[in-house]
Amino acid sequence: MHKKSRARTRHRRAQWRIAVPVVVTCANDACGRRTPPHAACRHCGMYRGRQVMPPA
Template sequence: MAVPKRKKSRANTHSRRANWKAAPIALTTCANKACGQPVRPHTACENCGHYAGRQVLEV
């Protein structure tokens, strides 16, 4: 098994971990023209129950 020969410096460790940022949540608008609320992609709208232009949830 490979073992590092030298200890990684604190600066190198911190610079590597600097790229661990959380991505913002992607949002789109509801397909229902009357609603228009922001929803996550590929999910039914919690406000009106529409998905892909049709009613799928009872709200």
């Protein structure tokens, strides 16, 4: 087995970055909080314009 050069090692490790979490604004006009996409708002319980869970 051959030793990996510093350039190859660093090139491989350059992909280890952390992805920034994606957030969108809640569609409920009264709420407007930041929430993950395709998920119910944890604050108001709305998803795609309808109430899917009780408000927190």
